[in-house]
Amino acid sequence: MKKTAIKKLLLAGGGHAHIGLLRRLPTNRQTGTDITLISEQPYSIYSGMLPGWMAGHYDLAEISIDIKALCQKAKVRFVPACVGQVIADANKLVTTDKQSFDYDLLSLNTGADTAMQWLNGDVDHTDTVVPIRPLHHFVERWQQILIEAQRSDVYHLAVVGAGAAATELVMAAKFALQGINNNHKVSLVCGDELLADFDKNFKRRVIKQLDRHNIEIIYARAKGYSEGRLLTTAQSLNADAVIAATGVTGAAWTRDTDIKTVEDGFIAVNSAQQSVSHPNVFAVGDTSTRVDKVVAHSGVHAVFGGRVEADNLLAYLNNVPLQDYQPKKRTLYLLSCGDKYAIGSWGRYSLQGRWVWELKRQIDKRFVEAS
Ligand SMILES: Cc1cc2nc3c(=O)[nH]c(=O)nc-3n(C[C@H](O)[C@H](O)[C@H](O)COP(=O)(O)OP(=O)(O)OC[C@H]3O[C@@H](n4cnc5c(N)ncnc54)[C@H](O)[C@@H]3O)c2cc1C
Structure with a gap:
């Protein structure tokens, strides 16, 4: 045979x-x-x-x-x-x-990988300017940021990015740093527009949450880092650490x-x-x-x-015909707001609350724990 x-x-x-x-x-x-x-x-x-x-x-x-x-x-x-x-x-x-x-x-x-072209090839600051990807590197660096923040009287963190991930990260960062010291400051540098791909009501809800957390939104493009300052097209700002959530490459x-x-x-x-x-x-x-x-x-x-x-x-x-992947037109997006609060978006519809965070928690846990 x-x-x-x-x-x-x-x-x-x-x-x-x-x-x-x-x-x-x-x-x-x-x-x-x-x-x-x-x-x-x-x-x-x-x-x-x-x-x-x-x-x-x-x-x-x-x-x-x-x-x-x-x-x-x-x-x-x-x-x-x-x-x-x-x-x-x-x-x-x-x-x-x-x-x-x-x-x-x-x-x-x-x-x-995280798109880091905005740093213009300046790789001297890899310890201070932290790309979100790879996630396991970011996880290590975030733990160091928390230690540095515990040792500082005033700690400045900037997040660069304008998408959903950047807004989630900046609110989570603010919530964590605030828990260490009320003087710690967090800014979001987001270019000309925040959440350009999302519906305007959803965007409005997110901006309100950023305000609630006292996060400064800077509508300018980040363009480099020098001597403890993040350089942008509008101004430069103090930044002990910078998180880059600047899209993918x-x-x-x-x-x-x-x-x-x-x-x-x-x-x-x-x-x-x-x-x-x-x-x-x-x-x-x-x-x-x-x-x-x-x-x-x-x-x-x-x-x-x-x-x-x-x-x-x-x-x-098995030599049988392949299928096509047909993405759905609308997808559910659940955006966490630092504390146990979240905003949900489904096409033109959006909603928010602690229950949205609970829903997100359950969906996320189900994904991680599935065997
Ligand atoms: C903070 C944050 C929140 C997000 N929230 C959402 C959300 O709510 N909804 C949503 O749709 N999207 C979300 N995204 C986007 C989402 O994370 C990505 O689109 C998604 O992870 C892509 O999945 P993937 O399977 O392609 O790759 P990944 O999830 O990035 O997995 C890649 C894997 O390959 C491994 N790997 C990488 N390089 C190599 C290599 N050279 N050799 C071997 N192994 C390698 C990595 O270690 C990793 O295990 C979020 C992103 C961020 C940063």
């Missing part, structure tokens, strides 16, 4: 999509497939709960997903390493510590690949989340950009796109 060759499925990154895939694999296991997952960390920090952790509502374990344990349960080999290079013409992935992996099918879910490893990328290093994929240059490469979440329509880089699309992508990986292995 002819023996079927074992196929190698390589999962790069421990993002939302691969977490979903690992959770579904035990019941959906393909025989004849050898699966390996490579991720920088044995656990993944859930960004949706990060502001709640900063504000002191959760401990780190509560916002972390144990990727290694999920791999063990799903009988997937876990390799703690960082993807450094993908040579897709040779079906080969190389990690930054020079381990080499070949594959029949590759799935990329390594997320993105392609992951560093995408500078060393032959897979087609678009914009600034995002893997170009079609509606099936399949690379447009290499059919045996799939990518999903913040690592990828759809070429056929505009789909925002967000956790929601990493999760829902991830489900379709996971099915497509199995379909590809």
Whole structure:
């Protein structure tokens, strides 16, 4: 009898999509497939709960997903390493510590990096100006910021960014620093417009909450950091630390690949989340950009796109037709406001309250704790 060759499925990154895939694999296991997952960390920090952790509502374990344990349960080999290079013409992935992996099918879910171009290549301040991504670096740095704030009479923190994440982070930071010392000050530097992609009522609600927390909003573009001051197009301000939530750029490893990328290093994929240059490469979440329509880089699309992508990986292995990921027109966004209060947005509708925070807590916990 002819023996079927074992196929190698390589999962790069421990993002939302691969977490979903690992959770579904035990019941959906393909025989004849050898699966390996490579991720920088044995656990993944859930960004949706990060502001709640900063504000002191959760401990780190509560916002972390144990990727290694999920791999063990799903009988997937876990390799703690960082993807450094993908040579897709040779079906080969190389990690930054020079381990080499070949594959029949590759799935990329390594997320993105924080766009730091605004700092104009000034990398002397990496300790003071902290990008939100990678999250595990940010988590370490935030704990140091709290120690520094405990030692200071007046501590100035600036958050740079204009999206939902920046507003959540600035309110969480203010809530935490205020708990240490009332003199501590937090500013949000947001360019010309805050929450440009959101409905005006939602925006109004968020600005009211920023006011309630006494957060100074500076409508100017940050352009550098020098001698303890954040430089902006309008003014410079004291900043002992700066958190950058300035959007996403392609992951560093995408500078060393032959897979087609678009914009600034995002893997170009079609509606099936399949690379447009290499059919045996799939990518999903913040690592990828759809070429056929505009789909925002967000956790929601990493999760829902991830489900379709996971099915497509199995379909590809079994030689059956792929499905398209059809993103919903509207998605629910729940934005936490530092204390246990949140604002919800659904298209043109928005609402707020402590119960919205409780709803967010339950949804987030369900995601993290699902096994
Ligand atoms: C504070 C904050 C709050 C947010 N809240 C929301 C929200 O409420 N709703 C929403 O839709 N979006 C939200 N977002 C956006 C959301 O976090 C991202 O869009 C989402 O995490 C993208 O998921 P992903 O699976 O693509 O990648 P990620 O979640 O970034 O996961 C990537 C994984 O790959 C690993 N990895 C990275 N690089 C490498 C490498 N080179 N080699 C190996 N492994 C690697 C990482 O360690 C990580 O485990 C928020 C973002 C922030 C910063």
